[in-house]
Amino acid sequence: MKPKVMIQENQRFTKTRRALLEVLKNRHLTFKELYEELSKAGFKNVSTLYNNLDFFIKNNMVIEINLDGTKYYDLGIDNPYHxxxxxxxxxxxxxxxxxxxxxxxxxxxxxxxxxSHPVFKHYEIEYIRILVSAKKKEKHQSY
Ligand SMILES: [Zn+2]
Incomplete structure (x- = not known):
């Protein structure tokens, strides 16, 4: 499957970067999981992965989610939900x-x-990230 990521004409994308974005599609992975997925595809260089992740994070293409002290990586681009x-x-x-x-x-x-909340009237909001923790309701409560 070809990656559907928008690539600017003059932006150079290495194979690793492409693979990284592809692996993150519709998923939220820890560094370890990300590395394991990329290893399967033949990309085994940890420092290259670090560097590429860093590049994507700085360019807002990948987002870090901190969940109880564990970092998950998420696509910030080409994502229909946000x-x-x-x-x-x-x-x-x-x-x-x-x-x-x-x-x-x-x-x-x-x-x-x-x-639109008045408290933000004089501020420029950089980003909004909301994390809702939940568990499935008991069977008799669901419909
Ligand atoms: Zn997300």
Whole structure:
């Protein structure tokens, strides 16, 4: 599958960078997971991965999400649910396995209501990142 990432004409993209963006599509991965995925594809140089991640973060193409001290990486571009400057994530914890899944929430109204709040009138908002922690309700409560 070819990456659908928007590439500016004069911007040079190495294979590793391309692979990195492809692997992050629709997923939120830790550095370790990211490395494991890229290793499978033949990219095994950790420092190259660090450098490329750093490049993407500085250019707002990849976002860091800090979840209970663990960093997850997320695409800030080409993402139908958010721009690099506005993220609403829900972390769903499985009480049985203690594992967490991060989901994108499509809710643009929430950003509009924050932007229009009088307290921000004299400020330029850099970004909004909201992390909602949740767990599935008991069966009898759901519908
Ligand atoms: Zn995200």
């Amino acid at each position: 721009q690099h400057d506005s993220h609403l994530h829900m972390v769903i914890k499985d009480p049985q396995t203690n594992e967490s899944v991060i989901r994108e929430i499509d809710y643009p109204e929430i950003y509009e209501s924050i932007f």
